[in-house]
Amino acid sequence: MAELTIIIPTYNHADRLRHTLEHLALQEGIDETEVIVVNDGSIDGTAKYVDHLTYKWLTVVHQENKGRSQARNNGLKRAKSNYVLFLDSDILLCPGYLKELLAAQNKNPGIYFGDLFNIHFDKTERCVSLLRKQKTKDGAKEQLKKLEKVDLLVNMARYFKMWHPEQKVGWPCLTAANFSAPLSILKKAGPFDENFTGWGVEDHEYAFRLNETGAEIYYLDTIYGCHLDKAKEKINIPLLVENLLYFHKKSKYNSEVRAYLEFVSGHDSLQALFRRSMNMPLTDCSEEIYFRPYKHIRAKQVTANGR
Numbered sequence: 001m002a003e004l005t006i007i008i009p010t011y012n013h014a015d016r017l018r019h020t021l022e023h024l025a026l027q028e029g030i031d032e033t034e035v036i037v038v039n040d041g042s043i044d045g046t047a048k049y050v051d052h053l054t055y056k057w058l059t060v061v062h063q064e065n066k067g068r069s070q071a072r073n074n075g076l077k078r079a080k081s082n083y084v085l086f087l088d089s090d091i092l093l094c095p096g097y098l099k100e101l102l103a104a105q106n107k108n109p110g111i112y113f114g115d116l117f118n119i120h121f122d123k124t125e126r127c128v129s130l131l132r133k134q135k136t137k138d139g140a141k142e143q144l145k146k147l148e149k150v151d152l153l154v155n156m157a158r159y160f161k162m163w164h165p166e167q168k169v170g171w172p173c174l175t176a177a178n179f180s181a182p183l184s185i186l187k188k189a190g191p192f193d194e195n196f197t198g199w200g201v202e203d204h205e206y207a208f209r210l211n212e213t214g215a216e217i218y219y220l221d222t223i224y225g226c227h228l229d230k231a232k233e234k235i236n237i238p239l240l241v242e243n244l245l246y247f248h249k250k251s252k253y254n255s256e257v258r259a260y261l262e263f264v265s266g267h268d269s270l271q272a273l274f275r276r277s278m279n280m281p282l283t284d285c286s287e288e289i290y291f292r293p294y295k296h297i298r299a300k301q302v303t304a305n306g307r
Contacts, residue, residue, distance in 0.1 A: 001080055001081060002032055002033055002034040002057075002080075002081045003032060003033070003081055003082050003083065003102060004029075004032075004033045004034070004081050004082070004083045004084070004085060004098065004101075004102060004180075005033070005034045005035075005036060005075075005078075005079040005080070005081040005083070005084050005085070005183075006024070006033060006034070006035045006036070006084075006085045006086075006087050007036050007038065007072060007075035007076060007079065007084060007085070007086050007087070008020065008035065008036065008037045008038065008075075008087050008088070008089050009038045009040055009068050009071030009072050009075065009088070009089065010037060010038065010039055010040065010042065010046060010071075010089035011039075011040040011041065011042050011046075011065065011068070011071075012042045012043065012044040012046065013042070013044075013046065013089040013090055014042065014044050014045045014046040014049050015121075016089060016090035016121070016124075016228045016230065017037070017046065017049070017050070017089040017090075018049065019090075019092055019124065019128060019228065020087070020088075020089050020090065020091055020092060021035075021037075021053070021055070021058070023092045023093055023128075023131065024093065025055060026095070026132075027093060027095075027096075027097060027098045027099075028095075028096060028098065028099050029098050029099055029102070030057055030098065031056070031057060033057055033098065034057060034059065034079075034080075034081060035055070035057050035058050035059065036059045036060075036061060036075040036078055036079070037050055037058065037059070037060050037061070037089075038061045038063060038071040038072070038074050038075045039060065039061065039062045039063065040063060040065055040066060040067065040068070040070075040071040041062075041063060041064045041065025041066070042065075047062060059078070061074055061075065061078070066194070067194065067196070067197060068176075068192075068202065069191075069192035069193060069194045069196055069202050070192075070194050072086060072176065072192050073191040073192050073194065076186060076191065079183055080183075081183065082105075082182060082183060083102070083105050083109075083180055083181070083182055083183065084180065084181060084182075084183055084186055085098075085101065085178070085179070085180040086176045086177075086178070086179055086180075087177070087178055087225075088176070088177045088178070088227070090227060090228040090229070090230070091116070091177060091178055091225040091226065091227055091228075092127065092128070092131060092225060092226040092228065093114075093178075093223075093225050094114075094131065094137040094140070094141075094223055094224050094225065094226075095131070095134070095136055095137050095139075096136070096137045096223065097114065097137070097223045097224075097225070100137075100220070100222065100223050101114070101180055101220070101223065104218070104220060105180065105182070109182045109185075110181070110182075110185075110215055110216045110217070110218055111174065111179060111180070111181045111185065111210055111215050111216065111217045111218065112179065112180045112181075112217075112218045112219075112220050113157075113173075113174055113175075113177075113178055113179035113180070113217075113218075113219060113220065114178055114219075114220050114221070114222075114223040114224050114225055115155075115157075115158070115219075115220075115221045115223070115224035115225075116151075116154050116155065116177060116178065116224065116225050116226075116227050117144045117145065117147070117148040117224060117225070117226045117227065118148050118149050118150065118151040118154060118155070118227045118229050119144070119147045119148050119149075119226050119227060119228060119229060120149065120228075120229050120230075121228050121229060121230040123147050124228050126147060127144065127147060127226050127228070130143050130144055131144075131226070137222070137223060137224070141224070144224075144226060149229075151227075151229075151296075152270070152289075152291050152296075153175070153264070153291070153296070154175055154177060154227070156172060156173045156270065157169045157173035157219040157221070158221070159270055159274070159289065160173055160219070160274055160278070161219055161221065163271075163274055163282055164274075164278060164280065167218040167219055167220065168216055168217065168218055168219075169217055169218070169219045169278075170211075170217070170273075170274065170277030170278045171204075171207040171208050171210065171211035171217055171256075171277060172204060172207070172256075172260050172263070172273055172277050173207075173217070173219060174203070174204070174207035174210070174217055175203045175204070175207070176192075176202075176203035176206065177203075177225070177227065178225045181210065181215070185210065185213055185215045186210075188213045189206065189209045189210045189212075189213050190209065192206050193205055193206070193250070195246065196243050196246070197239060197243070198235075198236050198239040198240060198243065199235055199236075199240065200240055200243060201240070201243035201244055201246075201247055202243070204247070204260065205247045205250070205251075208247075208251060208254075208256070208257060208260075234301055235297050235300060235301055237297065240297075244261055244264065244265070247261075248261055255276065256276050256277050259272060259273050259276035259277065260273060260277070263291055264291055264293060265293060266290055266291055266292055266293050266294075268290075269288035269289055269290055270288075270289040270290070270291070271288055271289065272288075
């Protein structure tokens with residue numbers, strides 16, 4: 001039985017999924033790992049691409065287009081290993097990622113995620129070249145930092161660690177882009193909520209439930225992935241708001257979830273979210289950091305010129 005199962009949900013990401021799997025193939029220990037790609041009804045050639053792959057560690061599951069939550073749950077049903085890594089289909093892992101992740105899990109089982117460099121898809125070839133030329137995870141790190149565009153929603157942990165320099169961070173820092181947990185903890189938390197539709201929120205709601213199990217959440221900034229960010233079609237803002245309100249109601253109007261909502265809606269600062277989710281004071285005297293939701297959404301959408 002494999003020690004680690006990697007679950008990759010994908011929808012119309014054939015161009016990026018190829019890079020994700022090719023970099024997984026370079027990971028030390030990949031032959032002892034199970035990788036489950038769940039094709040969520042893609043119509044861009046993803047099915048043809050994955051069905052022709054011959055990686056012995058790869059299992060492909062096809063389903064109708066039901067959304068990321070169901071795709072992740074579909075993969076999770078098939079996991080039999082000690083640990084699971086959820087990985088988005090546009091993430092390239094640095095050298096040694098799996099080895100260091102498993103070392104951390106075996107030493108102190110918990111919820112772990114690495115750093116993410118948000119890099120526009122146009123810079124894919126440069127990113128790939130840096131990762132392949134450098135044989136160690138630190139070799140390309142400084143150069144990749146120059147290519148990234150910081151995303152406050154996925155890079156929140158950098159600030160939490162700056163204010164509280166330990167591995168343990170609050171649940172709002174966790175996304176489903178690249179996090180790992182023991183299978184036993186995932187079963188305790190239950191499946192991803194399939195009532196969330198469209199883009200966003202479902203992974204933060206899951207992070208909240210993982211935290212409710214009592215499991216610790218750790219940020220491993222010594223390992224990282226490169227997120228090949230590509231503009232989405234028009235984002236349904238009313239649906240996104242419905243997802244946020246549903247999360248708040250489902251949490252029984254939890255005060256930490258309220259602090260998260262205040263932050264992502266731009267009404268309160270990251271420092272305020274830190275204080276509430278970490279349950280500790282923050283003496284940092286720097287300028288308050290605010291998330292700008294509409295600016296963030298505009299940056300994620302396809303514009304008239306296709307960028």
